[in-house]
Amino acid sequence: MKLQRTRKFKAAYQALSGTLQLKADKALVLIAVNPSHPSLHLKKMRGVSGIWEARVDRGCRMTLEIRHDVCLLRNIGKHDETLADP
Secondary structure: OEEEEOHHHHHHHHHOOHHHHHHHHHHHHHHHHOOOOHHHOOEEOOOOOOOEEEEEEOOEEEEEEEEOOEEEEEEEEEHHHHHHOO
C-alpha cells in the first residue's frame, strides 16, 4: 500500500520524540506491508466516516484514510488528542 502524508501529519510527526518517531516508522512499515498486523490494532473510528485509527504504542495513535491502494496519513500523537482531531 502506498502511504501519503498530510501537512498536519508531517508537523505532528516532527513534534514526536525520537523514540516515538522510531515506533511510528515501524508502524508505518507495517501499514504499508500488512495493514492487518495485530500490533497495529487498526480499526474504524466511531462517529467519523471513512477514518481509521492505528496504534503506535500504548499512548500514541495515528489516524488515516484508506482509499483503494493508498493510505492517507492524517494525524499522529497522544491518544486522546489525536482521536479528538482525526
